[in-house]
Amino acid sequence: MAPQSIALDNNSGTLIILLGHTGAGKSHFINVARRWDPKNSRLKRAPSLDTLAGEENPAVRHFVVDFRLGVRRDSPLILVDTPGLDSCRASDQDILKRLDRWLERQCTGDAGLGGILYFHDASGGRSLPHMSMLPLLSERRLAQRIVVVTSKWDRVDSRSTDHEVEQRRLESTTFCKAVRQHGGDICHLDNSPESAWEALDFLLGLGTVPLKLFKDDLKNKMVRRAKPEFIGFRRWVRGLFSGVSNQLYSKLPLIEVYFVAFRLTIRRSLRRLLVVRKVS
Numbered sequence: 001m002a003p004q005s006i007a008l009d010n011n012s013g014t015l016i017i018l019l020g021h022t023g024a025g026k027s028h029f030i031n032v033a034r035r036w037d038p039k040n041s042r043l044k045r046a047p048s049l050d051t052l053a054g055e056e057n058p059a060v061r062h063f064v065v066d067f068r069l070g071v072r073r074d075s076p077l078i079l080v081d082t083p084g085l086d087s088c089r090a091s092d093q094d095i096l097k098r099l100d101r102w103l104e105r106q107c108t109g110d111a112g113l114g115g116i117l118y119f120h121d122a123s124g125g126r127s128l129p130h131m132s133m134l135p136l137l138s139e140r141r142l143a144q145r146i147v148v149v150t151s152k153w154d155r156v157d158s159r160s161t162d163h164e165v166e167q168r169r170l171e172s173t174t175f176c177k178a179v180r181q182h183g184g185d186i187c188h189l190d191n192s193p194e195s196a197w198e199a200l201d202f203l204l205g206l207g208t209v210p211l212k213l214f215k216d217d218l219k220n221k222m223v224r225r226a227k228p229e230f231i232g233f234r235r236w237v238r239g240l241f242s243g244v245s246n247q248l249y250s251k252l253p254l255i256e257v258y259f260v261a262f263r264l265t266i267r268r269s270l271r272r273l274l275v276v277r278k279v280s
Ligand SMILES: Nc1nc2c(ncn2[C@@H]2O[C@H](COP(=O)(O)OP(=O)(O)O)[C@@H](O)[C@H]2O)c(=O)[nH]1
Pocket: 020, 021, 022, 023, 024, 025, 026, 027, 028, 029, 052, 053, 054, 055, 056, 084, 119, 151, 152, 153, 154, 155, 189, 190, 191, 246, 250
């Protein structure tokens, strides 16, 4: 039996592709924009969707969004979630190839592309990539459709880092400057559906271009980078630790409780030991 494919064409809605490194918050953003909280199943649950965030999904997936902050939209928005770039498990070229294959399988060339959201974890201490890494630059109509979305500001300690100063620093990087120069935008998320829609509204306001432009650009990029790209040792180690630190971060409250309990137990045992010694 031939594999069943879902053809997304120019009547399906506006496609927005999410790119960025693993753990930057792409899947989480989709949950937030759809007001879907995986921990609270009383909220509206989209069909065939379980928890999106927190796991590294190796496959490209798309989510159809019919509502904007609770109000039904005339035309659906299709958010395309991609596996993380700069990953310890696959090279960027492999990830772009997977995206290319998915677009080839699922979308016709005249499907409407709204643009790209490029995610950056503001709490991760990573630097932004070089602009040449992104597809979309050879065509002006594509280049203006990039929004850099910085995430996890609630994890950046505001006592040690002034958020506004840090945001200005990010905006002055070569990557962000180039995005602005091409007509794109920078959006600092505050983890609310409203701020997620700020980034989406910017792209929706530009209308769409045929997806074929993007597909061609992606292919050129891959042809130009035909040399096999190896995952360096440093990237592998960094990936390893970013995964661990993400997991640790979510367990932090639990770890703190264990730590306090551990300290109390040790203190009590020591005291008991001293008392027993004194008595004997
Ligand atoms: N506190 C906080 N956590 C976030 C934010 N964005 C993402 N996360 C968490 O970071 C982890 C990785 O996010 P995820 O969306 O899976 O990253 P992806 O690999 O880019 O899809 C998940 O546990 C998310 O819940 C944010 O703005 N604030």
